[in-house]
Amino acid sequence: MxxxxxxxxxxxxxxxxxxxxxxxxxxxxxxxxxxxxxxxxxxxxxxxxxxxxxxxxxxxxxxxxxxxxxxxxxxxxxxxxxxxxxMPEKMSCAELLLTAVEQPAGARLLAWPGRARAEARDARKRAFEMLEHLELTRVAHQPASGISGGQQKLLALGAAILGGAxxxxxxxxxxxxxxxxxxxxxxxxxxxxxxxxxxxxxxxxxxxxxxxxxxxxxxxxxxxxxxxxxxxxxxxxxxxxxxxxxxxxxxxxxxxxxxxxxx
Known part of the structure; x- marks a missing residue:
């Protein structure tokens, strides 16, 4: 590889x-x-x-x-x-992971509201599953820059995975x-x-x-x-x-x- x-x-x-x-x-x-x-x-x-x-x-x-x-x-x-x-100062941990979720190919070209809502629900589900898996649920709505250094490392790992690594x-x-x-x-x-x-x-x-x-x-x-x-x-x-x-x-x-x- x-x-x-x-x-x-x-x-x-x-x-x-x-x-x-x-x-x-x-x-x-x-x-x-x-x-x-x-x-x-x-x-x-x-x-x-x-x-x-x-x-x-x-x-x-x-x-x-x-x-x-x-x-x-x-x-x-x-x-x-x-x-x-x-980490960004004005984004919560959950928001950071939501922005990291890999989008399907061509998703930005589709203007179908129903599909957009379904993809948004799926992205939210994946982001919060990752927070739970990394034991970061309790800091989900805290600023990403305000959590501990160790938690920031885990958050960065979650973002890389959700980004389609x-x-x-x-x-x-x-x-x-x-x-x-x-x-x-x-x-x-x-x-x-x-x-x-x-x-x-x-x-x-x-x-x-x-x-x-x-x-x-x-x-x-x-x-x-x-x-x-x-x-x-x-x-x-x-x-x-x-x-x-x-x-x-x-x-x-x-x-x-x-x-x-x-x-």
């Missing part, structure tokens, strides 16, 4: 990504991991059109999307969330979300996958990654160093070294990688 070839990105003399080759199959949930500063968010920004690569190619469904504008990429079905979502790029979806809701979020994302959505998830919570993802790819200083199942991460010496340093200087506790990643 998604394939990158030798993606590179530099800012002046600073090389942030180098020769990144990534493949994501339809229906997969892929974790994108790496220490702080490894280039994870930069790669998401390139895939979603917010940054242009300095080199390489991006194919989505066999189509070259390198250099396309973010809104054009979003219309193809690639949606994303951000580490720090920014086929490939969903999530940037640290659990940051600021309470532990109980994190478990519910795993179920929600797995259900989204069953509906035909493919996911790429940037995350530091290894427990969350282990429960959610089919496969993990790991970046370190802009280079892809691993592509494996979550349970094999601890067996990869390059991954352990990226998080903990050289063998002779790293902590001795066997779960140190997990604790470091979660921190």
């Amino acid at each position: 998604l394939k990158t070839e030798a993606i590179a990105k530099h800012f002046g003399g600073l090389e942030v990504l180098s020769d990144v080759n990534l493949s994501v199959g339809a229906g997969e949930i892929v974790g994108l991991l790496g220490p702080n500063g490894s280039g994870k968010t930069t790669l998401l920004n390139i895939l979603s059109g917010f940054l242009r690569p300095s080199g390489g190619r991006i194919h989505y469904g066999g189509r070259d999307i390198g250099g396309m504008a973010p809104e054009a990429i979003a219309r193809l079905g690639i949606r994303r969330t951000f580490q720090l979502p920014r 086929r490939l969903l790029l999530l940037d640290e979806p659990t940051a600021g979300v309470n532990p109980t809701l994190r478990l519910r979020l795993v179920e929600t994302l797995q259900d989204i996958r069953r509906q035909g959505v493919t996911l790429v998830v940037v995350e530091h919570d290894m427990g969350f990654i282990g429960r959610l993802c089919d496969r993990c790819v790991v970046l370190d200083r802009g280079v892809l160093i691993a592509d494996c199942k979550p349970e094999h991460l601890m067996e990869n010496e390059r991954v352990v070294e990226a998080y903990l340093g050289k063998r002779e200087t790293r902590p001795k506790a066997p779960d140190a990688l997990l604790r470091t990643a979660e921190a």
Whole structure:
């Protein structure tokens, strides 16, 4: 579904990504991991059109999307969330989700009042079902900018899904979300996958990654160093070294990688 070839990105003399080759199959949930500063968010920004690569190619469904504008990429079905979502001040949470609901092709060209009312009822039903699923019903009529940071992340996730995501790029979806809701979020994302959505998830919570993802790819200083199942991460010496340093200087506790990643 998604394939990158030798993606590179530099800012002046600073090389942030180098020769990144990534493949994501339809229906997969892929974790994108790496220490702080490894280039994870930069790669998401390139895939979603917010940054242009300095080199390489991006194919989505066999189509070259390198250099396309973010809104054009979003219309193809690639949606994303951000580490720090920014919400409108004059829209409630429910109104934000209502505006996000994907409209049927050609809906704006139809002037049939009956059909318009039916579509409005369906949009409202879907929006409030999403609020309930994300446990945001009690803040449905509060300003979207006034809810907590964790709730804003969930709201952004709901908007991306309702907007017709086929490939969903999530940037640290659990940051600021309470532990109980994190478990519910795993179920929600797995259900989204069953509906035909493919996911790429940037995350530091290894427990969350282990429960959610089919496969993990790991970046370190802009280079892809691993592509494996979550349970094999601890067996990869390059991954352990990226998080903990050289063998002779790293902590001795066997779960140190997990604790470091979660921190």
